[in-house]
Each structure stands twice: as structure tokens, then as C-alpha cells.
Amino acid sequence: xxxxGLTVVTAFPDLLLCFIYQxxxxxxxxxxxxxxxHLIFYLSLQFNIMGNFAANxxxxxxxxxxxxxxxxxxxxxxxxAFLIDRYYYTRVILGHALSWARAPAACLNFNCLLILLxxxxxxxxxxxxxxxxxxxxxxxxxxxxxxxxxxxxxxxALHTAIHIIAHLFNFERFMDSQLMINSSYxxxxxxxxxNNDNTSYLNPIRSNETNxxxxxxxxxxxxxxxxxxxxxxxxxxSSMEVIRRSYFEVFWFTHHLFIVFFIGLVLHGVGRIVRGxxxxxxxxxxxxxxxxxxxxxxKNGTNCPEPAFxxxxxxxxxxxxxxxxxxxxxxLVRFYRSQQKVVITKVVMHPSKTLELQLKKKGFKMxxxxxxxxxxxxxxxxxxxxxxxxxxxxxDHFSVHIRIVGDWTQALYTACGGDKTVVLDAWTxxxxxVDGPFGTASEDVFRYEVxxxxxxxxxxTPFASxxxxxxxxxxxxxxxxTKKIYFYWLCPETQAFEWFADLLQSLERQMTEKNMSDxxxxxxxxxxxxxxxxxxxxxxxxxxDDPITGLKQKTRYGKPNWDNEFSTIATQHPGSKxxxxxxxxxxxxxxxxxxxxxxxxxxxxxxxxxxxx
Amino acid sequence: xxxxxxxxxxxxxALAAGLIYATGGIVGVAGQFRGWQFAAFGIAAGxxxxxxxxxxxxxxxxxSVERTGxxxxxxxxxxxxxxxxxxxxxxxxxxxxxxxxxFMLATVLGCVCLGIASLIYLSAAIHGEHWEPILPRTExxxxxxxxxxxxxxxxxxxxxxxxxxxxxxxxxxxxxDNPMSVTVNE
Numbered sequence: 001x002x003x004x005g006l007t008v009v010t011a012f013p014d015l016l017l018c019f020i021y022q023x024x025x026x027x028x029x030x031x032x033x034x035x036x037x038h039l040i041f042y043l044s045l046q047f048n049i050m051g052n053f054a055a056n057x058x059x060x061x062x063x064x065x066x067x068x069x070x071x072x073x074x075x076x077x078x079x080x081a082f083l084i085d086r087y088y089y090t091r092v093i094l095g096h097a098l099s100w101a102r103a104p105a106a107c108l109n110f111n112c113l114l115i116l117l118x119x120x121x122x123x124x125x126x127x128x129x130x131x132x133x134x135x136x137x138x139x140x141x142x143x144x145x146x147x148x149x150x151x152x153x154x155x156x157a158l159h160t161a162i163h164i165i166a167h168l169f170n171f172e173r174f175m176d177s178q179l180m181i182n183s184s185y186x187x188x189x190x191x192x193x194x195n196n197d198n199t200s201y202l203n204p205i206r207s208n209e210t211n212x213x214x215x216x217x218x219x220x221x222x223x224x225x226x227x228x229x230x231x232x233x234x235x236x237x238s239s240m241e242v243i244r245r246s247y248f249e250v251f252w253f254t255h256h257l258f259i260v261f262f263i264g265l266v267l268h269g270v271g272r273i274v275r276g277x278x279x280x281x282x283x284x285x286x287x288x289x290x291x292x293x294x295x296x297x298x299k300n301g302t303n304c305p306e307p308a309f310x311x312x313x314x315x316x317x318x319x320x321x322x323x324x325x326x327x328x329x330x331x332l333v334r335f336y337r338s339q340q341k342v343v344i345t346k347v348v349m350h351p352s353k354t355l356e357l358q359l360k361k362k363g364f365k366m367x368x369x370x371x372x373x374x375x376x377x378x379x380x381x382x383x384x385x386x387x388x389x390x391x392x393x394x395x396d397h398f399s400v401h402i403r404i405v406g407d408w409t410q411a412l413y414t415a416c417g418g419d420k421t422v423v424l425d426a427w428t429x430x431x432x433x434v435d436g437p438f439g440t441a442s443e444d445v446f447r448y449e450v451x452x453x454x455x456x457x458x459x460x461t462p463f464a465s466x467x468x469x470x471x472x473x474x475x476x477x478x479x480x481x482t483k484k485i486y487f488y489w490l491c492p493e494t495q496a497f498e499w500f501a502d503l504l505q506s507l508e509r510q511m512t513e514k515n516m517s518d519x520x521x522x523x524x525x526x527x528x529x530x531x532x533x534x535x536x537x538x539x540x541x542x543x544x545d546d547p548i549t550g551l552k553q554k555t556r557y558g559k560p561n562w563d564n565e566f567s568t569i570a571t572q573h574p575g576s577k578x579x580x581x582x583x584x585x586x587x588x589x590x591x592x593x594x595x596x597x598x599x600x601x602x603x604x605x606x607x608x609x610x611x612x613x
Numbered sequence: 614x615x616x617x618x619x620x621x622x623x624x625x626x627a628l629a630a631g632l633i634y635a636t637g638g639i640v641g642v643a644g645q646f647r648g649w650q651f652a653a654f655g656i657a658a659g660x661x662x663x664x665x666x667x668x669x670x671x672x673x674x675x676x677s678v679e680r681t682g683x684x685x686x687x688x689x690x691x692x693x694x695x696x697x698x699x700x701x702x703x704x705x706x707x708x709x710x711x712x713x714x715x716f717m718l719a720t721v722l723g724c725v726c727l728g729i730a731s732l733i734y735l736s737a738a739i740h741g742e743h744w745e746p747i748l749p750r751t752e753x754x755x756x757x758x759x760x761x762x763x764x765x766x767x768x769x770x771x772x773x774x775x776x777x778x779x780x781x782x783x784x785x786x787x788x789x790d791n792p793m794s795v796t797v798n799e
Binding site: 161164165168169171172175211212213216226229230233234236237238240242243246247249250557 | 617618621622625626629633636637640641644646647669672675678715716717718719721722725726729770
């Protein structure tokens with residue numbers, strides 16, 4: 001299972017929360033209509049909210065609007081493309097169901113092109129590196145790749161549904177026109193065209209002794225259609241959050257049905273089942289003029305020879321061959337990187353089932369707040385799991401802290417000698433492969449003089465990297481811009497993160513040695529405790545070090561009073577810009593965002609950075 | 614692969630299959646296709662499968678996540694006792710319900726999806742899983758001891774006043790005042 005601090009923040013819940021906040025502000029404003037001062041306050045708050053929101057979310061909303069716009073354009077364009085004369089006779093049988101089937105088909109081509117791109121993470125990493133010098137905001141959008149992948153998947157599901165329903169009508173109408181045996185009925189006459197040579201026909205259902213279900217299973221388009229729709233449904237049901245979070249392997253292995261999906265998709269049009277009049281035929285047989293005289297087509301003395309029909313060549317491969325190639329390259333790059341030698345230099349067993357691995361890889365460069373994917377071939381050839389990097393870039397190795405919560409992590413623990421008491425020799429340690437690092441670096445932390453870091457639960461993991469890096473910068477260069485860090489750690493229980501408490505302890509020791517004990521001020525909030533623990537804590541009340549963490553600063557209980565905290569910081573650092581960084585749940589993000597806005601007065605400015613760790 | 618509870622995936626697949634079955638049926642009836650009677654059956658079967666599959670089962674290990682508003686459905690499904698508890702019955706039921714869908718194009722997709730769900734349920738049944746309702750837990754009211762007339766008010770762990778006092782000979786080194794007066798021999 002996974003152990004990392006990634007919080008993918010999507011645009012839409014924030015939009016909703018922002019609107020709710022707007023409404024609540026407006027109601028508050030309405031109650032205070034009398035004062036013009038209140039009006040100014042309200043308007044400035046609005047600009048602040050919109051400014052913050054636009055800065056964070058503007059680019060995402062723009063990308064999504066462009067994507068929706070292209071979808072709408074393709075839909076309308078291809079709908080109209082089948083209303084031309086070439087398809088007049090096809091429409092005589094099918095009506096508008098033809099256009100309703102072809103329009104979503106075009107959108108499906110477009111979306112199947114897009115869906116492979118957000119999961120090419122090495123390509124994205126490369127793009128992010130090149131964009132980062134121009135615009136950090138743009139680089140950060142690339143972290144939302146999984147959200148975009150899911151949106152495109154939903155759009156594929158929607159268009160598949162429209163496409164299938166339209167084709168149900170198409171099949172039915174084709175069948176009808178074969179069954180209504182009546183020479184005065186145009187659809188029937190049209191269906192008999194091409195009975196001799198079997199190439200210039202219009203109706204893909206060639207006889208009246210069949211039924212649509214059999215036709216579907218005996219045409220290439222029908223059979224591939226069923227296969228790829230089934231693959232799509234299985235992929236979607238196994239990707240539901242409940243399954244994905246609990247049984248990642250089922251999700252991951254079923255997701256590989258996408259290979260079946262893409263092969264079927266490319267083959268879907270090979271049968272050329274969508275037929276229209278050939279251009280040569282339209283030149284001599286104008287459907288607008290000739291359709292009324294269908295009983296005399298091709299007979300002596302008419303201007304209307306029999307029309308001839310042909311199918312459209314398959315187009316899908318032109319859309320998807322590029323991304324398929326890119327994805328194959330991506331898998332090859334991942335394979336190549338996985339073959340690079342990674343050496344485990346140190347294994348540390350932390351209490352409460354946490355395993356720390358210190359690794360070295362040639363040419364590995366990381367920045368704070370990034371994550372890597374790890375694979376252990378001796379455990380599973382196919383599983384790659386993401387872990388946040390907990391070491392600082394200044395160190396000579398990189399480390400991850402892995403919580404033992406599932407099969408893979410348990411097997412890794414055993415392979416690294418977790419259950420043995422003797423020290424293992426280096427060559428007995430398992431071979432691992434590392435892909436990465438990925439994620440946008442959080443160098444913004446170092447641009448503020450005063451920094452507030454808030455980590456909730458597992459979200460504290462990336463801050464290990466940040467804190468260590470800030471400390472190294474202080475030791476190595478004496479004029480580091482950051483002068484003071486306020487660190488808040490909210491957790492229901494500290495046991496799972498005792499390694500982090502150890503890190504804070506060692507930092508505390510080093511700071512006291514250098515006479516800088518007030519550089520870092522950390523506050524640990526325990527939000528849940530059991531009665532038995534409470535009894536122990538009562539007895540240890542007078543101890544010098546905190547009974548839970550062993551740190552000099554005592555653990556607090558309950559949730560922090562953010563109002564007080566922000567006010568205290570504002571009074572202690574008047575006139576400075578304070579950067580607020582959070583890695584935790586969205587509710588906390590909203591609360592902190594509001595506090596930042598309300599405590600930004602003349603002088604102290606709180607800037608809330610929504611980091612995607 | 615880890616120890617998956619197959620029933621969870623079967624449930625998602627069956628719910629999706631029910632929706633697809635019903636949608637195919639609606640298209641078949643609304644378009645007045647040939648064999649619309651099968652489509653009508655598809656609507657009924659699809660809706661029935663959705664109602665049956667909506668309430669999630671309680672997981673054997675780990676926290677169960679309810680679907681929104683599933684409590685009333687849980688009570689209905691629970692009322693059928695062993696018929697809904699046993700996954701062999703469900704597998705067989707889904708297999709039986711999906712067969713008529715195969716006779717008409719509009720419901721074929723629903724038929725195949727429901728068939729797959731039936732197979733996954735069979736796998737779940739073979740692994741010994743069964744359906745458990747998720748019911749809200751009623752905590753028994755905490756018994757207050759007879760000698761306690763007024764339970765303590767302050768939540769954070771804080772030693773009661775008797776323990777917070779210091780011994781009289783350590784008064785100088787103490788960091789706080791005694792809440793109760795102290796004599797040497799207490």
C-alpha cells in the first residue's frame with residue numbers, strides 16, 4: 001500500500017467552497033448595510049478572495065474551459081458534417097441518429113488522445129522542468145495530472161453512452177428497412193442496393209433473416225465495440241475510490257485493460273460500416289433531385305443511375321497513434337530508469353511500524369517536497385508505489401519513510417530484515433528501483449522571512465524534507481532569508497510519526513548547540529487520546545520533557561486556536577510577509593485561508609500557499 | 614494480490630450493470646424497438662438490481678464507507694435475511710436476471726455486465742464472504758460510579774488537585790502554587 005503525503009486538490013470543490021464563503025460574507029454584509037466602511041471592507045475582502053482564488057485556480061479553470069470548448073466544437077462540427085448530401089440516403093434510413101452517433105465518436109477520438117498524456121509522468125517531469133523557469137504556477141498545474149485524467153475518463157464514459165444509444169437506434173432502423181419488404185418503400189429499396197457485388201451497399205445488414213444482436217457480434221465494428229465497452233466498464237468500476245484505496249492491486253491490474261481498449265478502438269472502424277454515397281456517384285446522381293424517383297433508378301431514360309455507396313476509412317488511428325507512441329516511450333523510460341542501480345545504504349526501523357530507507361542513486365537530484373516511485377522486483381514485478389522524500393537536497397543520500405500498512409510494505413519490511421535482530425549485510429538487502437523525483441518543488445518556503453508550516457497527520461511527511469533543508473541552509477550559508485519558522489503538527493496519535501518526533505529532537509539539540517533555539521518554534525497538537533493514555537499523562541505532568549514526544553516543548557491537546565496563533569505571530573513580526581504552507585485536508589485549508597485574509601492588516605501580511613505536496 | 618474482498622468490486626460492477634441494464638431497457642421501450650418486452654423486463658430487472666446493490670456491505674476488515682442515504686435500503690435488504698446475506702444466492706439471481714437481456718440488442722451490454730458481476734459474486738461466495746448491514750452503533754451510556762457526585766469538567770488530561778499539590782518540602786522548587794493547602798504530614 002502507499003504511504004505518502006500527496007493531496008490532490010481539485011478545482012471544483014474549491015470553487016464551491018469559495019462560493020459558499022462568498023454567500024456567507026454577503027449575508028454578513030447585508031446585516032451591516034449602514035456603514036460605508038463595511039462596504040469598503042467587504043469589497044476589499046472580495047478582491048482578496050478573488051485574487052487568491054484566481055492566482056491559485058485561474059490556470060486550471062482556463063485549461064478545463066478550453067478542453068470543454070474543444071469538445072463542444074468537435075461535437076457540433078461532426079454533427080453538421082453528416083448533414084451533407086453525401087449522407088442523404090443514409091439519413092433517409094437513420095435520420096439524425098447518424099449524426100448523434102458520429103459526433104460523440106469524434107469527441108471520443110479527441111479524449112482518447114488526451115487520456116494517455118497526463119499519465120506520462122516522466123514526460124510531464126521534463127515539461128515541468130522546462131516550464132518552471134518561466135512560470136511556477138504553470139508548473140504546478142502539471143501536478144493536477146491525475147485529476148485531469150479522471151475528468152477525461154468521465155467524458156469518455158459520457159460520449160460512449162451517447163454513441164451506443166445512437167447506434168442502438170441505427171441498428172434498429174437498418175433492421176427495419178430490411179424487414180419492410182415493399183418496393184415502394186425507399187429505405188427497403190436502398191437496402192437492396194449492392195446485393196450483387198457486396199461492395200456498393202448502403203445497409204450493413206445484408207439480409208432479413210438475421211437480427212441486430214447477431215449482426216453486432218459478426219461485424220468488426222460491433223464486436224470490437226462490445227469488447228472495448230466492457231473493458232471500459234471494468235476499468236471504471238475497479239477505479240472507484242473505495243476499491244482503489246483498499247485494493248490498489250485490483251485497480252492497477254484491471255486498469256491495464258486499457259491495452260485491450262486501445263487495440264479495439266483502432267480496429268473499431270476497420271470494417272467501414274458507416275457508409276455514404278461515393279463522390280463519383282454524387283456527381284451523376286444528385287440525391288436531392290433523385291430521391292423522389294427511386295422506383296425508376298437506373299432504368300432507361302432516367303437521369304438517376306443507381307447510387308453507389310462506400311464506407312469511410314478508419315480515422316481513429318490518426319488521433320491516438322501519437323499518444324500511444326508517447327506512452328510506450330514513457331514505459332520504456334520507466335523501465336530504463338528502473339534498471340539504474342539504486343543502493344540501500346542504511347535501513348532504520350522506527351517504532352510503530354515505520355521503515356526508513358536511505359538510498360543512493362547515481363545522478364539523482366531532488367528538491368524539497370518531491371516524491372518518488374519505488375519498486376522491489378523480488379516482491380512484485382509490476383507494483384510501483386509512491387513515497388514522499390524525507391531527506392533534504394543537501395544530504396548525500398535520499399531517504400523515504402515507509403509505513404507498514406499493506407502487503408507490499410510488509411514484504412519490504414521482511415526483506416530488509418525488519419523482523420530479525422541481527423544486522424544484515426549490505427548484499428543481502430533487496431534490489432530496489434526508483435523512478436522520479438516527481439512533483440513541484442516547494443522552494444517558496446525559502447522566500448519568506450517568517451514561515452508557518454502546518455502539517456496534519458500524514459501530511460507532515462514532506463515537512464521533514466523542508467525542515468532539514470532549511471537547517472542545512474542555515475548551517476552552510478549564514479545569510480539565509482528565512483529567520484523564523486512556526487511549525488504546527490496536528491495528529492490524532494503521534495505513534496505513527498515517532499520518527500518525525502526524533503527528527504525534531506535532533507533539530508532541537510543542534511539548535512541549542514548553535515544558540516539558535518528560537519529559530520524553530522513547533523507546536524504539536526494531539527487531537528485524540530485514550531483514557532489509559534490520559535491517566536499516564538496526568539502522572540507525568542511535572543516531567544521536564546514531554547511524555548509523548550520527549551521534546552522540550554510540551555504537546556498540546558485538542559485543536560489549535562488559529563485566531564490566537566495568527567494574532568500572536570502578527571504582533572511578534574510586524575511589517576513582514578508571513579508565508580503559510582499547509583499539507584492536510586481541504587477543510588483545514590479553508591480555515592487557514594480565511595485566517596490569512598482576516599489577519600492581514602497594515603504591516604503584517606499572511607500569504608497562504610496552497611502547495612500540492 | 615492482497616486479500617481483496619471480492620464482494621466490494623462485485624457490488625460496484627453490479628450497480629453499474631443495473632444502471633446500464635435499465636438504460637438499455639429505457640432506450641428499447643422509448644424507441645419501440647422489436648422485442649421491447651425484453652427491454653421492459655430490462656428496466657425492471659435493472660432497477661431491482663440497483664436497489665439491491667445500493668447498500669454497501671460492512672467490510673470484514675477496515676472501515677466501511679456508506680453510500681449517501683443508504684440506511685433505508687440497508688433495512689430493506691436486511692429484512693430478507695439469508696436470501697440477501699448469502700452471495701451464492703446473489704450470484705445465481707444476477708445470472709438468472711441477465712439472461713433475458715441477451716435477446717435484444719439494447720440490453721445486451723447490461724446482460725454481459727451483470728453476468729460479469731455474477732461471476733465476481735461467485736468468487737466472493739467461494740471465498741466465504743457474506744453481506745453484513747452497516748448499522749449505526751449505539752453506545753451504552755457511561756456508568757458513573759456511585760461515589761462520584763460531580764464528574765470532572767475539564768477535558769485535557771490534568772492531574773486532579775490532590776496530585777497536583779507538591780510536598781511541603783519541595784515548595785521552593787515548584788513552578789506553581791498549590792491549589793490546596795499542604796501540611797508536612799499529609
